[in-house]
Amino acid sequence: TQLLEQSPQFLSIQEGENLTVYCNSSSVFSSLQWYRQEPGEGPVLLVTVVTGGEVKKLKRLTFQFGDARKDSSLHITAAQPGDTGLYLCAGARAGNNRKLIWGLGTSLAVNP
Amino acid sequence: DTEVTQTPKHLVMGMTNKKSLKCEQHMGHRAMYWYKQKAKKPPELMFVYSYEKLSINESVPSRFSPECPNSSLLNLHLHALQPEDSALYLCASSQETGNTGELFFGEGSRLTVL
Numbered sequence: 750t751q752l753l754e755q756s757p758q759f760l761s762i763q764e765g766e767n768l769t770v771y772c773n774s775s776s777v778f779s780s781l782q783w784y785r786q787e788p789g790e791g792p793v794l795l796v797t798v799v800t801g802g803e804v805k806k807l808k809r810l811t812f813q814f815g816d817a818r819k820d821s822s823l824h825i826t827a828a829q830p831g832d833t834g835l836y837l838c839a840g841a842r843a844g845n846n847r848k849l850i851w852g853l854g855t856s857l858a859v860n861p
Numbered sequence: 862d863t864e865v866t867q868t869p870k871h872l873v874m875g876m877t878n879k880k881s882l883k884c885e886q887h888m889g890h891r892a893m894y895w896y897k898q899k900a901k902k903p904p905e906l907m908f909v910y911s912y913e914k915l916s917i918n919e920s921v922p923s924r925f926s927p928e929c930p931n932s933s934l935l936n937l938h939l940h941a942l943q944p945e946d947s948a949l950y951l952c953a954s955s956q957e958t959g960n961t962g963e964l965f966f967g968e969g970s971r972l973t974v975l
Contacts, residue, residue: 780961791865791951791966792904799961837903841962847892847917847955849962851903 752776753840755852763860765827770836770855773820778840781821782849783812786835795823828859864888867952867967875975876942882970884935884952891957893935894964895927898949910935911957942974 754773762768772781780799784792796805798814798821805812809832811824825832835856839849865886874880886893892911896904909917910929924946926938935952949971953964 780963782961782963784964784966789949789969789971791867791953791969792964794963794965797961797963835901839903839962839964846962847894847909847911848906849964854901854903856901 752850753838753852755838755855757855758853759856761858761860762828764829766859768825768828768857770823770838770857771820772822772838772840772852774840774850775819776840776842776850777818778850779818779843779846781814781818781838781840783821783823784837784839786837786854787833792835792837828857830859830861833857833859865952865954865965865967867950867970869970870968871971871973873973873975874939874942876944878942879938879940881939882937882950882952882972884937884967885933886935886952886954886965886967887933888954888965890954890965891932892955893929894951894953894955895925895935895937896951896953896966898951898969900949904951908937939972942972944974947972947974 783795786792796812801816801818803814809826837854838852895907898904908927913929928936949969952967
């Protein structure tokens with residue numbers, strides 16, 4: 750049972766386009782992280798959201814945590830080839846934040 | 862530059878070999894993790910150490926043996942592995958108190974079992 754549904758799984762777009770990645774669950778999370786991973790490297794933490802309704806911006810990336818803390822989205826504006834990679838969401842449950850619940854990932858390719 | 866360093870970056874071993882993966886973090890974190898990751902899949906938790914004590918073992922086969930010599934170091938000893946154990950092995954660390962689940966990963970050790 751996949752507790753954190755991430756979509757889309759694959760995305761191939763042209764440079765300059767916008768995109769949104771979604772992570773949805775029926776469970777409530779105390780916090781949710783987004784990571785980006787390049788081939789052969791470890792995931793790199795992009796952001797943590799902890800408050801329902803929270804919106805965080807990181808340059809061209811906008812992260813949102815749902816009001817009920819069950820879902821999150823990542824929006825990239827004017828994508829660049831350097832944004833190419835595997836994007837992973839991971840949720841932490843209250844009292845059990847060492848065992849993250851991971852989405853299956855979104856493999857993004859931004860073509861020049 | 863990552864503050865969690867893993868060695869070696871690549872390892873090829875036979876099924877009868879004994880090898881070790883090493884991880885060192887300089888972030889002052891007191892929780893350290895081993896994850897296994899197959900291509901295009903999310904990381905799978907293997908072990909968690911908290912204050913140098915093993916706190917989580919996700920039913921990992923005994924051919925994988927973790928060790929935490931001190932608060933900065935984490936090893937994963939490998940013995941009699943199978944080809945299906947080939948994967949990227951990731952070490953991570955996190956704060957122990959006030960932790961919101963944030964993990965700081967090393968670059969990984971790519972293991973190939975022949």
